[in-house]
Amino acid sequence: MDTIIDALYDPFRHGFMVRALVVSLLVGIMCPVIGSYVVTRRLAFMGDALSHAIMPGLVGGFLIGISPFAGAIPVGIAVALLIGVVSRRTGVSEDTTIGILFAGLFALGLTMLTKADGIPVDLEDILLGQVLAVSPADVYVTLGLAAGVLTALALLHKELVFASFDPIGATVAGLPTAALDYALLVLLALVIVLAVQAVGVVLVMAMLVTPAATAYLLVRGFIPMMALSAFLGAAAAIGGLYLSFYYNLPSGPAMTLVATGLFLPVAAVRRRTA
Amino acid sequence: MGLIGNKTNARAAPETIPETAGEALAIPAIQVENLTVEFNGSLALDDVSFEAGPGTLVSVVGPNGSGKSTLMRALVGLVPPTSGSIRINGLSPMKARGQIAYVPQREHVNWRFPIAAYDVVMQGRTRSIGLFKLPGRTDREIVQQSLERVHMQDRASALVHELSGGQRQRVFVARGLAQEASIILLDEAMSGVDATSQETLFQVFGELRDEGKTIAVATHDLAELADRYDTCLCLNCRMCGYGPVESTLTPAVLEQMYGASPSHIHHHVPAAGEEDHGHDH
Numbered sequence: 001m002d003t004i005i006d007a008l009y010d011p012f013r014h015g016f017m018v019r020a021l022v023v024s025l026l027v028g029i030m031c032p033v034i035g036s037y038v039v040t041r042r043l044a045f046m047g048d049a050l051s052h053a054i055m056p057g058l059v060g061g062f063l064i065g066i067s068p069f070a071g072a073i074p075v076g077i078a079v080a081l082l083i084g085v086v087s088r089r090t091g092v093s094e095d096t097t098i099g100i101l102f103a104g105l106f107a108l109g110l111t112m113l114t115k116a117d118g119i120p121v122d123l124e125d126i127l128l129g130q131v132l133a134v135s136p137a138d139v140y141v142t143l144g145l146a147a148g149v150l151t152a153l154a155l156l157h158k159e160l161v162f163a164s165f166d167p168i169g170a171t172v173a174g175l176p177t178a179a180l181d182y183a184l185l186v187l188l189a190l191v192i193v194l195a196v197q198a199v200g201v202v203l204v205m206a207m208l209v210t211p212a213a214t215a216y217l218l219v220r221g222f223i224p225m226m227a228l229s230a231f232l233g234a235a236a237a238i239g240g241l242y243l244s245f246y247y248n249l250p251s252g253p254a255m256t257l258v259a260t261g262l263f264l265p266v267a268a269v270r271r272r273t274a
Numbered sequence: 275m276g277l278i279g280n281k282t283n284a285r286a287a288p289e290t291i292p293e294t295a296g297e298a299l300a301i302p303a304i305q306v307e308n309l310t311v312e313f314n315g316s317l318a319l320d321d322v323s324f325e326a327g328p329g330t331l332v333s334v335v336g337p338n339g340s341g342k343s344t345l346m347r348a349l350v351g352l353v354p355p356t357s358g359s360i361r362i363n364g365l366s367p368m369k370a371r372g373q374i375a376y377v378p379q380r381e382h383v384n385w386r387f388p389i390a391a392y393d394v395v396m397q398g399r400t401r402s403i404g405l406f407k408l409p410g411r412t413d414r415e416i417v418q419q420s421l422e423r424v425h426m427q428d429r430a431s432a433l434v435h436e437l438s439g440g441q442r443q444r445v446f447v448a449r450g451l452a453q454e455a456s457i458i459l460l461d462e463a464m465s466g467v468d469a470t471s472q473e474t475l476f477q478v479f480g481e482l483r484d485e486g487k488t489i490a491v492a493t494h495d496l497a498e499l500a501d502r503y504d505t506c507l508c509l510n511c512r513m514c515g516y517g518p519v520e521s522t523l524t525p526a527v528l529e530q531m532y533g534a535s536p537s538h539i540h541h542h543v544p545a546a547g548e549e550d551h552g553h554d555h
Contacts, residue, residue: 158396165383165384
């Protein structure tokens with residue numbers, strides 16, 4: 001018994017593990033909360049694309065010597081807005097537009113990274129996440145972002161729900177649905193930026209959709225879905241953190257495996273009819 | 275005369291001197307003049323003109339692709355007119371937003387979204403509540419009353435995707451009631467709606483009409499049209515007829531809408547021998 005408790009407690013004698021725990025928890029909570037919209041509005045591809053498309057921002061942040069956040073936040077917001085504008089302007093379907101921007105910006109980020117000498121970051125850490133490496137400053141930025149996004153989601157809750165359920169009805173009732181859609185995408189971009197530290201560019205999608213989908217199968221209403229998915233996401237993040245620490249794994253795959261492990265048994269026994 | 279006055283005093287109002295709510299009564303709820311809508315060069319609506327309400331229950335009939343839905347969407351400002359004008363309570367559709375409640379076609383609703391019937395009806399209060407605010411007691415009372423009017427109070431906590439098609443329509447109409455809109459538009463309202471729900475809905479529509487509201491319903495169902503609606507607007511891209519159901523829905527108008535052999539629907543036509551084409555609007 002003592003050894004189990006020691007195994008759970010020991011890692012947190014290291015300062016980096018306390019920081020990693022705080023960031024993992026915030027990622028584990030924020031991703032599924034906004035992920036509840038991603039799942040119910042079919043935005044999974046958008047989420048995946050946004051996470052890849054912020055690569056140039058992350059790398060740029062390292063290159064200039066500022067925080068990767070400082071690079072990724074404006075790029076994430078710009079891409080979120082750009083997708084809407086490009087698909088409206090060109091008449092090319094939205095998923096194609098997303099695909100083009102996603103691939104192009106990801107390629108730009110990769111190129112910047114391979115051509116940049118002497119920046120203190122591995123490609124693997126960006127792609128797969130390395131929550132054990134977060135700095136104290138990262139913790140504060142993550143806390144601030146998470147608080148801001150949660151506040152915005154709470155303030156816009158009834159409008160976002162209306163626009164998600166019945167976009168035309170909401171427009172006719174006088175809601176600014178286009179602005180609400182953009183607001184949701186910007187919030188999604190911000191959550192993705194904070195999540196990339198823990199799960200990496202490639203696996204953000206897992207934290208966005210997997211806990212939210214698990215919760216969708218288990219509870220009825222939208223707020224219960226958000227709450228349960230946040231709990232499941234936090235569990236996956238902490239479980240993944242331990243796996244990462246003890247088995248020296250990148251944190252993204254570890255957290256994703258735990259989240260998937262929670263989803264599969266639920267999916268095996270629960271079925272939601274619509 | 276007493277009978278007509280009881281049912282549709284508001285319709286008779288333009289000829290009489292308006293009383294207390296005179297201003298509102300003098301302005302048509304819906305005023306459409308020479309409305310033409312084109313999509314990529316093809317005509318969806320061609321030169322449609324009519325006025326309705328306040329206090330009218332209008333059916334909008336016509337075959338698939340006849341522009342019923344386009345008309346509905348133009349009335350709420352979702353589709354811009356190519357030419358012609360639309361006035362809603364004397365305002366442009368964009369300015370009148372909030373005064374119209376709109377029940378969309380079911381394929382435009384995200385049924386996957388896990389939301390309870392009660393919360394859908396509360397959506398009607400969104401604008402009155404205001405940004406960043408929570409519903410108050412008045413809002414909850416209005417939602418409860420709206421649910422009761424469509425007999426859905428016992429299913430208030432059910433998720434909408436657990437409800438039948440008819441129950442869903444009743445919930446959407448309750449949302450329109452909660453919005454306290456003066457005009458309610460239902461796009462393809464009665465397809466897949468069970469008989470019980472239809473009865474409930476038409477009872478509510480009748481009450482609303484008597485309260486001076488204007489209700490327009492796009493429908494495929496020509497049966498019982500005359501019993502259920504005051505007027506019908508017959509569309510086949512062009513307006514084939516507009517007026518009281520019995521005098522408007524003539525064999526000639528049916529032929530214009532449905533082509534040369536409307537025999538399969540003839541038996542629904544009231545007073546099939548009438549010659550009044552009802553083109554006078």
